[in-house]
Amino acid sequence: MQFECPLPQADHDRVQIAHGAGGRLSRELMATVFMPALNNPVLAELDDQARLILPPGRVAFTTDTYVITPLFFPGGNIGELAVHGTVNDLAVGGAVPRFLSAGFVLEEGFPLADLQLIVSSLGQAAAKAGVSVVTGDTKVVQKGQCDGVFINTSGIGEIREGIDVSCRHLQPGDRLILSGTLADHGIAVLCAREGLSMQMSVESDSASLNAMISAVLEVFPGIHAMRDPTRGGAAATLNELASASGVGIVLEEEAIPVHPEVRGACELLGIDPLTVANEGKVIIAVPSNGADAVLDALRRDVHGKNAAVIGEAVGDHPGVVVMRTAYGSRRVVEMPLGEQLPRIC
Amino acid sequence: MKYIDEYRNPDLVRLLLEQIDNAVSRPWTIMEICGGQTHAIVRHGLDQLLPSSIRLVHGPGCPVCVTPLEMIDRAHTIAAMPGVIFTTFGDMLRVPGSHQDFFSVRSRGADVRFVFSPLEALQIARDNPRHEVVFLAVGFETTAPGNAMAIKQAATEGLGNFSALSSQVLVPPAMRAILSSPDNLVQGFLAAGHVCTITGLCDYFPVAETYGVPIVPAGFEPVDLLNAVLKVVEMLEAGETGVVNAYERVVSRDGNAGALRVMDDVFEIADRTWRGIGVIARSGLRIREKYAAFDAERKFDVGHIEPKESSLCMSGDVLRGILQPEACPAFGKQCTPLSPLGAPMVSGEGACAAYYRYQRAWGA
Numbered sequence: 076m077q078f079e080c081p082l083p084q085a086d087h088d089r090v091q092i093a094h095g096a097g098g099r100l101s102r103e104l105m106a107t108v109f110m111p112a113l114n115n116p117v118l119a120e121l122d123d124q125a126r127l128i129l130p131p132g133r134v135a136f137t138t139d140t141y142v143i144t145p146l147f148f149p150g151g152n153i154g155e156l157a158v159h160g161t162v163n164d165l166a167v168g169g170a171v172p173r174f175l176s177a178g179f180v181l182e183e184g185f186p187l188a189d190l191q192l193i194v195s196s197l198g199q200a201a202a203k204a205g206v207s208v209v210t211g212d213t214k215v216v217q218k219g220q221c222d223g224v225f226i227n228t229s230g231i232g233e234i235r236e237g238i239d240v241s242c243r244h245l246q247p248g249d250r251l252i253l254s255g256t257l258a259d260h261g262i263a264v265l266c267a268r269e270g271l272s273m274q275m276s277v278e279s280d281s282a283s284l285n286a287m288i289s290a291v292l293e294v295f296p297g298i299h300a301m302r303d304p305t306r307g308g309a310a311a312t313l314n315e316l317a318s319a320s321g322v323g324i325v326l327e328e329e330a331i332p333v334h335p336e337v338r339g340a341c342e343l344l345g346i347d348p349l350t351v352a353n354e355g356k357v358i359i360a361v362p363s364n365g366a367d368a369v370l371d372a373l374r375r376d377v378h379g380k381n382a383a384v385i386g387e388a389v390g391d392h393p394g395v396v397v398m399r400t401a402y403g404s405r406r407v408v409e410m411p412l413g414e415q416l417p418r419i420c
Numbered sequence: 421m422k423y424i425d426e427y428r429n430p431d432l433v434r435l436l437l438e439q440i441d442n443a444v445s446r447p448w449t450i451m452e453i454c455g456g457q458t459h460a461i462v463r464h465g466l467d468q469l470l471p472s473s474i475r476l477v478h479g480p481g482c483p484v485c486v487t488p489l490e491m492i493d494r495a496h497t498i499a500a501m502p503g504v505i506f507t508t509f510g511d512m513l514r515v516p517g518s519h520q521d522f523f524s525v526r527s528r529g530a531d532v533r534f535v536f537s538p539l540e541a542l543q544i545a546r547d548n549p550r551h552e553v554v555f556l557a558v559g560f561e562t563t564a565p566g567n568a569m570a571i572k573q574a575a576t577e578g579l580g581n582f583s584a585l586s587s588q589v590l591v592p593p594a595m596r597a598i599l600s601s602p603d604n605l606v607q608g609f610l611a612a613g614h615v616c617t618i619t620g621l622c623d624y625f626p627v628a629e630t631y632g633v634p635i636v637p638a639g640f641e642p643v644d645l646l647n648a649v650l651k652v653v654e655m656l657e658a659g660e661t662g663v664v665n666a667y668e669r670v671v672s673r674d675g676n677a678g679a680l681r682v683m684d685d686v687f688e689i690a691d692r693t694w695r696g697i698g699v700i701a702r703s704g705l706r707i708r709e710k711y712a713a714f715d716a717e718r719k720f721d722v723g724h725i726e727p728k729e730s731s732l733c734m735s736g737d738v739l740r741g742i743l744q745p746e747a748c749p750a751f752g753k754q755c756t757p758l759s760p761l762g763a764p765m766v767s768g769e770g771a772c773a774a775y776y777r778y779q780r781a782w783g784a
Contacts, residue, residue, distance in 0.1 A: 269536070342424060344536075401430040402642070404465020406778035412757055 090185040095215030108191055112198030117209040125209035133234035135170035140227040143420050148267045150278030154197035159283045159354055161230040162204045166285040167301040169240045170232030177211040178227040183218045204283035237296055244299040245320035247390040250366040252359045254373050255381040256332045257309055261351035262340045277336050280355035287376040294372045295365040302358050305420055307411050310349040312358050313396045314410040324396040326386035350411040352420055427641030436646035437469055443653050447473040449605045450652050451741050454612035455482035455769020456640055462774040464642045477741035480594050481612055483559045484511055484767035487587045488693040489727035492517040495556050495585055497722040499530045507541040508556040510534040514766045518728035538570035545582035554716045557584040562614045564588050564705055565679035568686035571714045585716040586707050589692055591615050592623040593703035598740055599631040606741055608652040610638040613667040620675025624663045632661045639667040686711055696736025735762035738771050745775040
C-alpha cells in the first residue's frame with residue numbers, strides 16, 4: 076500500500092500556492108512575515124473583519140491597487156508605495172488617515188526574502204504615517220499569472236471639521252502651489268526599468284504627505300482644492316481641476332521646479348515632465364490671501380522644501396490650462412492622452 | 421556648458437528677436453524641415469514671437485508622417501502574423517493604417533513592442549530564437565546609420581530571425597520636390613540639424629544653387645532656431661543664396677564618415693513614395709541585395725495590399741507647407757490625436773499634432 080504524504084513539501088524560501096490556501100502555510104506566513112511588520116491590536120485579533128470605532132462626522136474612504144514594476148526602485152519599493160499612495164489620497168481630501176487594509180496577490184515562486192522586505196517597508200511606512208493596517212488578505216496565483224506581487228490598499232480617514240476641499244472649488248485668482256520637484260518618481264522608475272543610468276541618480280519621491288498637509292490646513296483651512304499628481308502627472312491634475320471648476324489655469328514655465336537630472340532625462344527621452352507620475356507631491360489651489368502662509372508651511376516640511384507658486388486660476392479659457400514660457404509666448408498644456416509609462420504605480 | 425540652459429536663455433532669445441525684427445523689411449516664407457524643429461517652435465511659441473511678416477511653414481520632416489499607407493498596412497499585417505515579435509519606435513504605435521493601428525493589432529493578440537533603439541530589437545531576436553523579430557526602420561538620415569548597424573550586426577552574428585522593414589527617406593530630394601512644385605511658397609530653409617550631422621552639407625549646395633534659396637542647418641533649442649531664422653532672413657534680405665551652418669557645434673561640412681560608410685554598405689538609394697506627396701525619385705533607402713535575408717519586405721509575403729486613405733485627410737498639403745494644420749477643415753473635429761485621420765496628427769514630429777498639443781484654440 077502506498078501512502079502519499081499529505082503535508083506539502085516545504086520550500087522554505089519561496090512563496091507556494093499553499094501560502095494562499097488559508098491553511099497551515101497561510102498561518103505560518105501571517106506569523107512570520109505579516110504580523111511582525113504590521114502588528115497592532117486590531118490585526119492581532121485575526122478575525123474575518125476589523126471592528127473599529129470612528130468618531131462621528133465625515134469619513135473619507137479610498138482604494139488603490141499597486142502593480143508597479145520593478146518592485147524595488149531607486150527611492151522605494153511597492154510596499155511603502157502602497158501606503159504612501161493611499162494615505163495621500165485621504166490627506167488631499169482633508170482627512171486624517173487612520174486605518175488601512177492590505178490585500179496581496181503573490182506569484183508562486185516569489186522569493187520570501189523579498190516579500191519580507193516589502194511587507195516590512197509597508198509596516199514602517201504605515202507606522203511613520205501614523206496609520207494601522209487593520210485587516211488584510213493574501214492570495215497566491217500560479218507562476219506567470221501575476222508579476223511577483225500586486226498590492227491593494229484601501230484607507231479610511233476622518234475628515235477634519237470645517238475643511239471642504241474639492242476639485243470643483245477653484246476660483247479665478249486662486250494661486251496654484253506645487254509642493255516640490257516634478258517627475259522624480261516616473262523618471263526613477265523608467266530609468267530602473269530600462270536600465271538607463273544617469274550621471275546623478277534620480278530617486279522616487281514616494282512619501283506620505285499627511286503630516287505636511289496637516290500643517291498646511293492648520294495655518295490656512297480655507298484651501299479650495301488639493302490633489303496629488305500621480306498617473307498623468309501635473310498636466311492631468313491641472314486639467315482635471317480646470318475642467319471640474321470651470322476655470323482656466325495659467326502656469327509660469329520658469330516657476331515649475333524640476334531637478335536638473337530629471338529635466339535632462341526627460342529631454343533625452345522626449346518626455347514632458349508635466350505628464351510624469353509623482354508619488355510624494357501635492358498641488359494646492361488656495362485663495363491669493365493664503366498663498367504665503369501655505370508656501371511657508373510647506374517649505375518647513377522636508378517634503379515641501381522646494382514648494383513654489385506655479386500659476387493661478389483665471390476666468391478666461393475655462394477648462395483649459397495654458398503655459399506661459401520664459402519668453403512670454405503661450406502654449407496649451409493638454410490632458411495627456413494615455414499611459415506614457417505603464418505600471419508606474 | 422549646460423546646453424538646455426544656455427540655448428534657452430531668455431535674454432539671448434530677446435536679443436535675437438530684436439535682431440530679426442531689425443533685419444526684416446518685407447514678408448518672407450521660411451520652411452523648417454524637421455518635425456523635431458516644428459515641435460520645438462510650437463512648444464516655445466517662437467512663431468508667436470517672430471515679426472508677423474515672417475511666416476514659418478512646416479515641412480515633411482516627419483518620417484512617420486511620410487511613410488506610405490501601403491507600408492504601414494504591410495507592417496500591421498506582418499505584426500499580426502503568428503510567431504512574429506514586431507518592434508518599433510513608440511510614435512508609430514498610434515499611426516493609423518487603412519483599417520487599424522498597432523494598438524488594435526496588439527489587442528488582438530499580436531506581440532508588438534516599442535523600443536528606444538534598433539539594438540534593443542536585436543537583443544529581443546537573440547533572446548527569442550524561435551520567433552521572427554521584425555524592426556520597423558523608419559526615419560531620415562539620422563536613424564539610417566543605427567538601423568544599418570543593426571542589420572550589419574545581425575548579419576555578422578547570423579541572427580536569421582531578425583529583419584528590418586525599411587521606410588528610410590532622404591531630405592535633399594524632398595526639398596527639391598517642394599521647390600520644383602508650381603505652388604511652392606517657400607523662399608528659405610532651416611535644414612534639419614541632426615540629419616546634417618550625419619550627412620554633412622555637400623548635398624545642400626547644389627539645391628541652394630539650382631533653386632536660388634538660402635539653406636541654414638539649424639538646431640532644436642530656441643536660440644539655435646532663432647539664430648538660424650536670423651541668418652536666413654539676412655540672406656533673403658541681401659538676395660544671397662547658399663548654405664550657412666548655424667549648428668556648428670554639431671554639424672560639420674563633411675558629416676560623419678563612419679555613419680555614411682555603414683549606411684552605404686547596407687542601403688542603396690531607391691525611389692520612394694511619400695505619403696501625401698507621391699513618388700520622389702531616388703529619395704529613399706532600400707536594403708541591398710547582399711542583406712536580403714534581413715529585409716522584412718522580401719522575407720514576408722503579405723499578399724495584396726489595397727491602401728485606403730481617408731478622403732478628408734489633407735496631410736499632403738500640410739507636409740508641403742501649403743496648408744497650416746489649423747486651416748484643415750477636419751483639424752480638431754474629425755481628426756484629433758485620439759482619432760487621427762493621418763499620420764501628422766499622431767506622430768511625435770507631426771505638424772498637426774504639434775498644433776493640436778500646444779495651440780488648440782482656447783476659446784475667448
